[in-house]
Amino acid sequence: MAAPKKGRSAGAQSKPWRSLVLILIAIVALTGGMFASGNTTPRLGIDLAGGTSITLRAVPERGQESAINKANMDTAVSIMERRVNGLGVSEAEVQTQGNDNIIVNIPKGTNSQQAREQVGTTAKLYFRPVLATDISGVAATPSPGTSASASPSSSPSGKAGDDNGTSGGEKATSTGSATPSATGSPQGRAVTDGLKADATPSAGSTASGSPKASASPSASATAGSDSGGDVPAALQAQYATLDCTKKDVRATAGKGVKPSEPTVACGQNSQGQWQKYILGPAAVDGTDVKKAQAVFNTQTAAGWTVTMEFTSKGAKKFADITGKLAQNTTPQNQFAIVLDGNVVSDPYVSQALTGGNAEITGRFSQEEAQSLANMLSYGALPLTFREDSVTTVTAALGSDQLRAGLIAGAIGLALVVVYLLVFYKGLSVIAIPSLLVSAILTYTIMSLLGPAIGFALNLPAVCGAIVAIGITADSFIVFFERIRDGIREGRSLRPAVERAWPRARRTILVSDFVSFLAAAVLFVVTVGKVQGFAFTLGLTTLLDVVVVFLFTKPLMTILARRKFFAQGHKWSGLDPKSLGAKPPLRRTRRPSGPAAGPVETKEA
């Protein structure tokens, strides 16, 4: 058993410097990388830096338990990110955790309450008819022209002939297939019928004939009655002063407006200009969208398009509104897709879309199409999100906790160093630098992992690192005890080291594996704070193996050649006498031999 291992270890023994140089290079590279990337401290979690952390849990609708899947959660995350960052919080991060949790971390300095409201409420996606639109902020003044065009002529809507429809402000100039939007709204995108076979043609046909579905017309009736058949004056005024180029204005525009009332809103067109809108009451709800996806349309050379599929109820509503819109001129033949008060798209309609399917075309890039499809499908997510925990940490407490963690770590480290000094005396020359190397590696890697994978050091992670001091120190203890065993058996130091290593190595690997397994299982299974802890524990366990193999062992090999250790100096921690080694073997070692004799006799 000993022979092959001895051979292996002899190889390691011959090149101790190589390993030391290797780990030195690693340290220098990591430290250099840390400074080069400018991340000289680990990114701090909310509980150490201050801020608000919200944990949301997805609750599926009854019978739709399978709705909790990666695609849906990712959609929800991207929407939430949009919403939170729309508040002007640039560093808020939203991520999924585990299967059904979403963590939203909002750093300090932002209005945490507003952020919470944003995250806590479910997204509101509506399709609203456009009453008026204009590019905002360019001329800085409201353009009277547009609002004039929006003002009503009160001519009854031709086709529907419905009394509700008359007042809606939708001009019934049934120029169905005109090609508008070229000038008025540069971002106009055409909605055409879904190219696929209509899934529910009956829905469409009934819709066009029947009286208007409740959603759109009733609301427009309200609008009409309030201000003589058009957009209320208050809204007009609001619209006139609306400057969508300002972020805070955008964030508040049209907030708190009921879907059944007209509103003002902002949106960005394909040229990146901010555009403002007066929008009619919501005609179709986000929940009426059954499915939306980005597809590359090869048949019509339209490029990337977004297809929507409506529920049967949604199809009816959509047919209604498009039927009405199609008769209008631009911009009033457009409908706006409004997410949380912001217009994300405003396609125009050229005909009633009755199939329950629709396609939005435009000069989309793949990304744009994807993101629009995401937003559309969010409304269709059969998920609601419940706040499971909200933690607000003030910056003062955060820094207190960080300081406490650091002090605790320092005390822990100091105690361990003292203990090592007392029990391993000279061997601390190896143990303490090993701990330091481990600490440096942990620190630099944590700093680099911040930007790399979004690792944030939180309090449990600090705890994990402190606990890991024990695990790291234990590896040295295993090794040292094995060496001491060898010396007790009467070996001189160098053979003792080389013989101790293979056995210690196995023990270290086996035990570190168990520790790593625990960390890995915890990381995969658990959520939140536990995960941060598990991550550090796993990382430090891995680093422990690296340090023991590349630093502690080579250093031991080198130092074993020194007289101080090889001769078992009293303070070397390897003194055969104090370790109670068997005397006869030590006869060759003059200094300790004679003295050891009596001790041994007394013992035996």
Add this chain to the structure above:
Amino acid sequence: MSKLGTLSAKLHRGEVGYDFVKNRKIWYGISVLITITAVVGLVVRGLNMGIEFQGGAVFTTPKHMTTTVSQAETYAEDASGHDAIVQKLGDGSLRIQIAGIDTDKSDQIKEALSKDLKVDPERINADLVGPSWGEQIANKAWEGLAIFMILVVIYLAIAFEWRMALAALVALIHDITITTGIYALVGFEVTPGTVIGLLTILGYSLYDTVVVFDSLKEQTKGITKQTRWTYSDVANQSINGTLMRSINTTVVALLPVAGLLFIGGGLLGAGMLNDISLSLFVGLAAGAYSSIFIATPLVADLKEREPQMKALRKRVLAKRAQAAQGTPEDPAPGRAAGPDEPEDAAPAVVGPRDQSASRGRGRGRTSGKRR
């Protein structure tokens, strides 16, 4: 020298020879007793679940509050309509716990509190927990625990053998039961931090056990080819051989945790650091105990049931009886590198024997014979 001093010196020289395996019945008994106490404590008193497991809010005010605890309690109860528990922490800040409120109601309470306490609401720390959050954490922890146990048993069964895996599992359950039992009996509050600490014990407890097992495995290689030691003897030697390490490891692991506990309890008064370190502290102690006193004797017990080991035991006992009648021979054959053997020969004579022998020297039986 004091008794303790002698013990530590002996430990240092690797000479301690306590027969752990022989006295295992005592330790089993003690463990069973502790476990029963723990279970009774769990059943009768139950765990003192923190606010995270009931749902509610914890508000922490800035330092150096002049408001008294009872005053703050009144404010909190007025604001929330629920019972509130207020603690004054070491740094003069107030910790206000209100159970059973919804997360959306807590904003109003925070506003009201900040008005009453005359503190800027942005300076109040709030921890709002929905009623199912703690449960979710606990459920995931159980799930993790189960997965970990299964994996570790499989791993240990492959790396060592099923008996060791079984013994390690028993030791693990033992540790967790004791730790939770202590929590129930003392009435410490259980928080997610406690759960984290408890889960860490998993790794640690096994870590310790694995080191002893590793040494045991090494020393029992080819055990059937000799007639000097029974499996229990070797197991005992393994424990004694790794005793120094076990103690050192436990101390070294406990030192940073003690630092955490000191800082967590002393400086912050309460919170995550304190919770984690407290459960770690209890669990680590239990873990060190179980790997020495429970896991290894259990393996020896299981092993001794094997026919091979039974046969070995018979042979060993027969040989010992014979030796007792005849001339006493050197009881430490492992020291093959005996008096007249040159030093450099030692590395060649490696193997399980030498180490076991050096441990064996201290054991009651052998040394008794020698004296």
